[in-house]
Amino acid sequence: MLFHVEMTVNLPADMPEARAAEIKATEKAYSQKLQNEGTWRHLWRVAGSYSNVSIFDVEDNETLHHIISGLPLFPYMEIRVRPLCRHPSSVRDDDS
Amino acid sequence: MLFHVEMTVNLPADMPEARAAEIKATEKAYSQKLQNEGTWRHLWRVAGSYSNVSIFDVEDNETLHHIISGLPLFPYMEIRVRPLCRHPSSVRDDDS
Amino acid sequence: MLFHVEMTVNLPADMPEARAAEIKATEKAYSQKLQNEGTWRHLWRVAGSYSNVSIFDVEDNETLHHIISGLPLFPYMEIRVRPLCRHPSSVRDDDS
Amino acid sequence: MLFHVEMTVNLPADMPEARAAEIKATEKAYSQKLQNEGTWRHLWRVAGSYSNVSIFDVEDNETLHHIISGLPLFPYMEIRVRPLCRHPSSVRDDDS
Amino acid sequence: MLFHVEMTVNLPADMPEARAAEIKATEKAYSQKLQNEGTWRHLWRVAGSYSNVSIFDVEDNETLHHIISGLPLFPYMEIRVRPLCRHPSSVRDDDS
Amino acid sequence: MLFHVEMTVNLPADMPEARAAEIKATEKAYSQKLQNEGTWRHLWRVAGSYSNVSIFDVEDNETLHHIISGLPLFPYMEIRVRPLCRHPSSVRDDDS
Amino acid sequence: MLFHVEMTVNLPADMPEARAAEIKATEKAYSQKLQNEGTWRHLWRVAGSYSNVSIFDVEDNETLHHIISGLPLFPYMEIRVRPLCRHPSSVRDDDS
Amino acid sequence: MLFHVEMTVNLPADMPEARAAEIKATEKAYSQKLQNEGTWRHLWRVAGSYSNVSIFDVEDNETLHHIISGLPLFPYMEIRVRPLCRHPSSVRDDDS
Amino acid sequence: MLFHVEMTVNLPADMPEARAAEIKATEKAYSQKLQNEGTWRHLWRVAGSYSNVSIFDVEDNETLHHIISGLPLFPYMEIRVRPLCRHPSSVRDDDS
Amino acid sequence: MLFHVEMTVNLPADMPEARAAEIKATEKAYSQKLQNEGTWRHLWRVAGSYSNVSIFDVEDNETLHHIISGLPLFPYMEIRVRPLCRHPSSVRDDDS
Structure with missing residues (x-):
């Protein structure tokens, strides 16, 4: 079952850089594990944001x-x- | 180069059903041709809308x-x- | 699996009353069938709207x-x- | 008499974790007491938020x-x- | 029990004047009956609208x-x- | 001449409790004086806020x-x- | 006593031109009478709208x-x- | 050439009162100089804000x-x- | 003196195609005359709209x-x- | 390929002036390098902001x-x- 999720990051201006770097590294590992397992099917950056x-x-x-x-x-x-669900005009049964 | 596009349809309440059906059929053919060519990579229905x-x-x-x-x-x-562009945490080079 | 759905009705001002009455009657039957089957778990009117x-x-x-x-x-x-999903503070396993 | 209430929590980024945990624990007890008494009839988490x-x-x-x-x-x-009030299409007299 | 209600009227531009006048007259009578009964406690026009x-x-x-x-x-x-409910700083027990 | 005023309070999360209590007490006295003089005609709490x-x-x-x-x-x-001004359907000359 | 009023005109697309011209002419006369009496103190067009x-x-x-x-x-x-009311930094007693 | 400008002030809650008073005094002098020169033609307070x-x-x-x-x-x-620009219904050539 | 202008066209759904084509042709001529005169300096389509x-x-x-x-x-x-006006970081005196 | 980008700066009220000046200087150099290379084609200030x-x-x-x-x-x-893309009414092939 598919879900469309939009995320916008707002780190506090006064968060120490080391703390921010640490959170981002953990986030990346977490995200890549889920991508490799097929759960996080797509991940795109919205250009300019x-x-x-x-x-x-x-x-x-x-x-x-x-x-x-x-x-x-x-x-x-x-x-x-x-x-999300299947669009009646989609040509694919399992929209990957 | 990828683009994220959201579309919401608002047909006029007084459009004759035959005319609506005709437009939708042409739209479906147009969309499927583009999907088969790889230009319209993904097409999902937002559930309930x-x-x-x-x-x-x-x-x-x-x-x-x-x-x-x-x-x-x-x-x-x-x-x-x-x-859209590639996300730095994405595990795929060409996010298909 | 539960979903929270809000619906607001906007009938065109020029829809004939008979047509409106007919749609509403069909809607009521459709809704009550789903309620009786347990699919449409709750249905509330928002007061004043x-x-x-x-x-x-x-x-x-x-x-x-x-x-x-x-x-x-x-x-x-x-x-x-x-x-929707289960709230960690809920006292019920199956929130009916 | 029923009311529909939506709540979104925004804890200050600089609240000490111990303080946050304490408030959440008190909140949970307060909420469960009201649920057990029948006053807080339903409580659902909105998925992803x-x-x-x-x-x-x-x-x-x-x-x-x-x-x-x-x-x-x-x-x-x-x-x-x-x-909220009773919906004219509801099949239940007391929508629990 | 008090409720605060705001109403903005949007009559269709093509409604015949006689029909509009008729609805407004019925509305006035309906409103004044409720005011006289004490149910519609206050009714103010928002200036300029x-x-x-x-x-x-x-x-x-x-x-x-x-x-x-x-x-x-x-x-x-x-x-x-x-x-609405009673404000803790109100000087009146029954805010009429 | 009547005015409709809506006020929503947002105290800074880090304001000391004593300072907040002091402001609220002064506010209450200020408000009650004006209510007793007839200037602040009505004051209602919006339930849940x-x-x-x-x-x-x-x-x-x-x-x-x-x-x-x-x-x-x-x-x-x-x-x-x-x-605000007098509503043409109001039954009272001086809407108190 | 001064009031700041913004007005945006939306004439129905299907209003006959003669009818529109007639309303606008009456509006102009009505407005100029009030301007000459000093009631409508200022009237500016917002450029491009x-x-x-x-x-x-x-x-x-x-x-x-x-x-x-x-x-x-x-x-x-x-x-x-x-x-509107007098601004504490205004150099004029009667802001004309 | 005229421009319509709306300004809403949001001073940080933690700005020292002396600093705020100093900025406001400089602002007042700056504004009054421009008013006296005819550049800042009108300045009104929006009541209650x-x-x-x-x-x-x-x-x-x-x-x-x-x-x-x-x-x-x-x-x-x-x-x-x-x-802003001249309104076609304005009675004044130079709207002062 | 430069101005940034955004325009979105909403033609009524029931406008006859011939009428729409006629308006668009006049618009195009009007626009191109102003472009050639240097008044309408830039004109871009927003992709997908x-x-x-x-x-x-x-x-x-x-x-x-x-x-x-x-x-x-x-x-x-x-x-x-x-x-618009000149940006302090612009490398051009007359941003054409 | 052209893109229309709007940027609004919100520096934290408590950022030291020296730090702000440093960021702005780096920003200016970065921007001017891109302008000179032809990548940042236009840069305008929105007046009053x-x-x-x-x-x-x-x-x-x-x-x-x-x-x-x-x-x-x-x-x-x-x-x-x-x-952005080329507008059908544009008189220029390469809208500079």
Whole structure:
């Protein structure tokens, strides 16, 4: 089941650089593990911003929330979630 | 080069059903041709709405505009475009 | 899997009353069938408006979209969907 | 009498973790007491966010305000309240 | 129990004047009956607009909805409802 | 001359409790004096929020501004002002 | 007593030109009479739009509403009203 | 050439009172000099807020920007600029 | 003097195609004359929309309004105007 | 390929002046290098604000993101990006 998730990062201006670097490194590892497992299907940077558009493939809402709220950057992000489904004009059965 | 495009359809309440059906059929053929050519990479329905989220892979802005403004439903849609690029945490070189 | 759905009805001012009455009657039957089956778990009127707040219990996004887009009033409604999950402070395992 | 309440939590970035944990624990106990008494009828997490959707069953506006303004997290939440009533298409007399 | 209600009227530009006058006359009678009964406690015009601010004193949400949705102008109004209660700094026990 | 004023309080999270209590006490005295004089005609709490809706009866805009900008909580409030006048359907000459 | 009023005109696309010209001529005469009487103190066009910014000098809210709601274009305008008063840094006692 | 400028002041809650008083005094002198020179034609307080509405009469956009960005309160204000011109219904050639 | 102007076209769904084509042709001629004269310095299409971003070089606000309000598509466009001036980091004296 | 970029700067109120001056100097050099290379085609100040409107000419979205995210002021700016293309009414083949 697919979900469309938009994330925009707002780090506090006074966060020490070392702390920011540490959170970002953990975030990257967390994200890549989920990408390799096939759960985080797509991850794009929105050009010119500190935002991404992501597609998640999860079993249910519960799992989606578990993953998103576990993101190291979660407390510093504005997040918008929309459930997706197959489009009647799509040529693919399993839109990967 | 990837673009993130959101489209929401608003057909006039007084459009004859036959006319609506005709436009939708042309739109479907137009969309599927572009999907088969690899230009319209992803097409998802946003659950519970008459909206879609799409990813286009085009050579430049010009081509993107040519494709979107040529959509049979173009005069009846609210459209938002955002340029995408590779995310530094992405595990894939060519995010398909 | 639960979804929170808000619907606001905007019937065109020039729709004949008989036509409006017919759509509303079909909508009511459609809604009550789904309520009796347990899919449309809750249905509340927002006081002072022609809007409702609903909770749906469905298998997946696909089913949710199928149900909502099948509503007789669908072409005349503004709709907002949000996926729900269990709250860590909830006292009930299956929030009915 | 039912009310639909949405709450979004925004804890200050510089609140000590121990203080945050303490407030959350008090909040949980406060919420569960009200749920067990039947006043806080439903409590759902909105997937992917630090927000909830709640249904309260209270005698009047006064009681509702007393409960919400007494929430330990009240100073840190954005809150929206909407009065509910029975929907004419509902199949249940007392929508629990 | 008090409710704060804002109403803005948007009559269709093509409604015949006689029809508009008829609806407004019925609305006036309906409103004055409720004012005389003490249910519609206050009714003010917002200067420079076709809007009003009203205070209703009703038993519950159900009654409020019954009254508002029964307004002859209901299909042509944008309406916002907010529940009120006693303010801790108010000098009056029953804010009339 | 009546004015409709909405006030929402946003105290800084790091204001010492004693300082907050002091401002609120001064605010209460200031408000009650004006209520007793008949200038601050109505004062209601919006249920579930740290907001109020107020009706002021003043001689002119100048006086209104003098009163509002003199509120001890003025620097911490979001305020919206709307001029009111008699509604043609009102049953009262002097809407108190 | 001064009020700041913004007006944006939205004439229906299907209004006959003769009807539009007639309303505009009546509006112009109405406006110039009020300007000559000193009530409509300033009237500016916002460059590039079908909007104006106006300053009215009236005795009270009632008079302001009477004037604005009497504008021939009133049913076709979006209007925003804000009460003004003397600015503490103004060099003029009567800001003309 | 006239411009309509709205300014809303937001001083940081933790700015020392002496510093705030100093900025305001400099602002007042700066503003009054420009008013006396005829550049800052009108300056009104919006009743009930820490905002003003101003009319500037300048030679060009460059001069307008120079004046506004030189305001001592510039870093603490939200500002909106709109170019004005003569209204076809105005009775005055030079709207002072 | 430069102005930044954004225009979005909304033609009524029921405008006859011949009428639309006629307006667009007149608009094109009008626009190209102004471009050739150097008044309409830049004209870009916003990709994926029926909008443009334009830069006008005019003597004053009056001239700008005269040009924009004379556009054949003016009654069907949403327009936003912002005055521009030289940027302190610009490498060009006359930004053409 | 052209992009329309709007940037609004929000420096934290407590940033030391020396630090701010340093960032601005680096930003200016960065910007001027790109202007001289022809990548940052236009740079205008929006009169009365701490904002600019820019036109970038880049090979692809990737390059655009690289440039914008490398701006010394990037962490302190609100940024909006829109892809541009040739307008059918433009008289220039390469809109410089």
